[in-house]
Amino acid sequence: MARIKSYYTTDEIINDLYTFGGEYMTIDRIEYKGPYHQYTTTSEVYTESKWNLRLSVKLIPYVSAESIVTTYKNIKNIQVSTQQPKPSVIVINKQNINDGSINRYFIKKINESTIIEIDQQQYTDWVNQKIDKVLYQAVGLIWYIAGPQQDIIENNTTYYGTITKNKQSIALVAQQMPDIVTHLSNLTEYYTDTDFVVSVDINGLDS
Numbered sequence: 001m002a003r004i005k006s007y008y009t010t011d012e013i014i015n016d017l018y019t020f021g022g023e024y025m026t027i028d029r030i031e032y033k034g035p036y037h038q039y040t041t042t043s044e045v046y047t048e049s050k051w052n053l054r055l056s057v058k059l060i061p062y063v064s065a066e067s068i069v070t071t072y073k074n075i076k077n078i079q080v081s082t083q084q085p086k087p088s089v090i091v092i093n094k095q096n097i098n099d100g101s102i103n104r105y106f107i108k109k110i111n112e113s114t115i116i117e118i119d120q121q122q123y124t125d126w127v128n129q130k131i132d133k134v135l136y137q138a139v140g141l142i143w144y145i146a147g148p149q150q151d152i153i154e155n156n157t158t159y160y161g162t163i164t165k166n167k168q169s170i171a172l173v174a175q176q177m178p179d180i181v182t183h184l185s186n187l188t189e190y191y192t193d194t195d196f197v198v199s200v201d202i203n204g205l206d207s
Contacts, residue, residue, distance in 0.1 A: 003039070003042075003044060003046070003051070004039075004042045004044060004167040004168070004170075004171050005039075005041075005042060005164065005167070008039055008041070011040075012039055012040050012041045012042075013037060013038075013039055013040075013051075014037060014038050014039075014040065015037045015049055015050045016035070016037070016049045016050070017035065017036050017037055017038065017049070018034065018035050018036070019032065019033060019034065019036060020033055021033040021062075022062055023061075023062050024036065024045060024059035024060065024061065024062050025059065025060060025061075025062045025063070026057055026058070026059060026060075027058060027060055027178055029063070031062055032047060032059055032062075034047065035047070035048060035049040036048065036049070036059060037049060037050055037051065041168070042167070042168060042171040043171050043172065043174075043175060044058070044171060045058070045059040045060075046058055046059060047059060060174075060175065060178050061175060083125060083130050083131050084131075085107045085116060085118050085122050085126070085131055085136065086116075086118070086122070087116045087117060087118070088105075088117055088118050088119040088122070090102065090104070090117070090190060092145065092190055092192060096145065097145070097146050097192050099146075100144060100145065100146040100147050101142050101143060101144045101145060101146075102142075102143050102145060102190065103120060103140060103141075103142060103143070104117065104140065104141055104142075104143045105117065105118050105119065105120060105122070105123035105138065105139070105140045106118065106138065106139055106140075106141075106177065106180060106183070107122070107123070107126060107131070107136050107137065107138040108136065108137055108138075108177065108179070109135060109136055109137075110134070110135060110136065110137055113179050115177070115179055115180060115183045118138070123138055123140055126138045137176065137177060139173040139176055139177050139180065140173075141169040141170065141172065141173050142169050143166060143169060143189075143190065144162040144165045144166055144169075145162065145190045145191050145192050146162070146191070146192050147161065147162055148161045148162070149161045149162050149163050149188060149191065150163065151163075151164055162187075162188070162191060163187045163188065166184075166187045167187060170184055
């Protein structure tokens with residue numbers, strides 16, 4: 001699996017780490033013991049003491065098989081909340097374009113891999129346990145839709161473009177919901193070219 005960024009400075013990498021187990025596992029849920037390294041800016045963790053394009057494998061926080069079984073049994077036995085999440089469609093307005101970003105929210109059943117996008121109200125309902133937090137897992141992130149897509153380097157300073165910033169947003173929540181990485185594979189989704197002139201909203205739809 002490719003790293004989020006193509007290049008990392010020395011300050012972003014912690015090499016020569018070692019785990020005796022109980023800390024990390026591979027994405028197919030196999031506990032990992034051995035050398036590893038991590039990236040401080042993206043929270044990524046990979047096997048091998050240093051990055052090896054051929055050998056390094058992505059690691060995620062370890063969850064014991066017993067915990068997974070217990071969680072599944074709890075799900076089977078709980079009283080499911082009457083409120084069920086429903087897919088939501090993103091609508092971009094002028095304020096979103098001016099801000100350069102939108103808030104996005106995603107939810108999935110603990111024992112399933114399917115992720116659906118929901119609106120802010122449903123995410124708030126999940127936080128307040130109106131949508132069952134034992135049965136469902138949810139995350140929220142900032143998604144960048146305007147501005148330069150690619151990174152820009154000026155006077156030895158790197159200004160991240162929307163693609164890099166969206167990768168970083170995904171990395172922040174991937175520790176909680178690893179499948180979000182493949183679900184949000186289109187890093188320019190909802191991107192808007194701000195060079196065009198937005199017509200006046202005579203119907204007040206953007207208010």
